[in-house]
Amino acid sequence: MTGFSPQPTEVGDQRAEALRAGLADVRERVARACDAAGRDPAEVTVIVVTKFFPASDVRRLAALGVRDMGENRDQEASAKFADVKADTAGLRLHFIGQIQTNKAASVASYADVVHTVDRLKLVTALDRGAAAADRRLRVLVQVDLDPARPAATLGAVATAAASAGPARGGADPADVGGLVAAVQASAALDLLGVMAVAPLGVDPGPAFGRLADVSRAVRAVVPDATWISAGMSGDLEVAIRHGATHLRVGTAILGSRPTLR
Ligand SMILES: *Cc1c(COP(=O)(O)O)cnc(C)c1O
Numbered sequence: 253m254t255g256f257s258p259q260p261t262e263v264g265d266q267r268a269e270a271l272r273a274g275l276a277d278v279r280e281r282v283a284r285a286c287d288a289a290g291r292d293p294a295e296v297t298v299i300v301v302t303k304f305f306p307a308s309d310v311r312r313l314a315a316l317g318v319r320d321m322g323e324n325r326d327q328e329a330s331a332k333f334a335d336v337k338a339d340t341a342g343l344r345l346h347f348i349g350q351i352q353t354n355k356a357a358s359v360a361s362y363a364d365v366v367h368t369v370d371r372l373k374l375v376t377a378l379d380r381g382a383a384a385a386d387r388r389l390r391v392l393v394q395v396d397l398d399p400a401r402p403a404a405t406l407g408a409v410a411t412a413a414a415s416a417g418p419a420r421g422g423a424d425p426a427d428v429g430g431l432v433a434a435v436q437a438s439a440a441l442d443l444l445g446v447m448a449v450a451p452l453g454v455d456p457g458p459a460f461g462r463l464a465d466v467s468r469a470v471r472a473v474v475p476d477a478t479w480i481s482a483g484m485s486g487d488l489e490v491a492i493r494h495g496a497t498h499l500r501v502g503t504a505i506l507g508s509r510p511t512l513r
Pocket residue numbers: 301303324348349418419449483484485486500501502503504
């Protein structure tokens with residue numbers, strides 16, 4: 253299968269129809285939020301998060317014209333995308349999960365973009381892995397936006413965290429400058445910008461506002477690092493209002509994920 257144009261899905265493929273409807277719904281939300289924020293929707297890329305879902309869904313999404321897919325686990329991503337990437341032109345795999353240092357070389361061998369660089373050790377490991385695979389790797393620094401949690405919200409946070417939300421992670425904003433310098437000094441990594449997951453159980457607006465501030469500080473040093481990866485199914489409008497350039501959307505397009513895998 254080659255080419256970028258959306259292709260007709262097979263007649264009677266109800267899953268493909270559901271994905272098409274989910275995509276249309278999300279694109280409509282993006283358009284409306286951009287309108288409200290006075291932004292051009294062309295500045296905002298939807299990365300479709302396919303974690304937990306099978307390679308057949310990735311192929312359906314590719315046939316619907318999606319080129320940016322997100323995954324959060326090394327084993328699952330490498331297995332799922334090995335075939336799909338080989339026969340689907342232009343697919344970009346975004347790695348959006350926490351990376352153990354011993355998995356970094358593997359991720360660096362196939363990911364197109366890594367959103368979750370949050371410590372110096374990982375910069376070194378990804379750089380080595382990309383160099384060993386003879387490729388360049390584009391990365392974002394993940395920022396921890398958790399405010400000091402007031403005691404009153406701890407219960408709510410713990411409950412939300414237990415309900416299969418994405419793993420936290422991210423660098424303290426004070427450490428972002430050091431990470432940016434390390435990426436700049438690396439041999440095989442290119443800095444695209446910053447990424448964050450909104451803290452659970454609190455208004456995401458102020459958090460995304462802090463991310464915009466961190467992005468400004470990073471761009472003062474690396475003007476090309478313009479990506480702001482923020483916003484998921486539940487908070488993409490708020491992220492767009494605060495300048496997100498890349499949304500990571502799973503549930504709103506693919507439906508709820510199974511809780512076990
Ligand atoms: C799973 C995940 C998403 C997608 O979340 P939805 O709420 O399903 O849209 C986005 N970002 C990260 C880091 C994730 O792990």
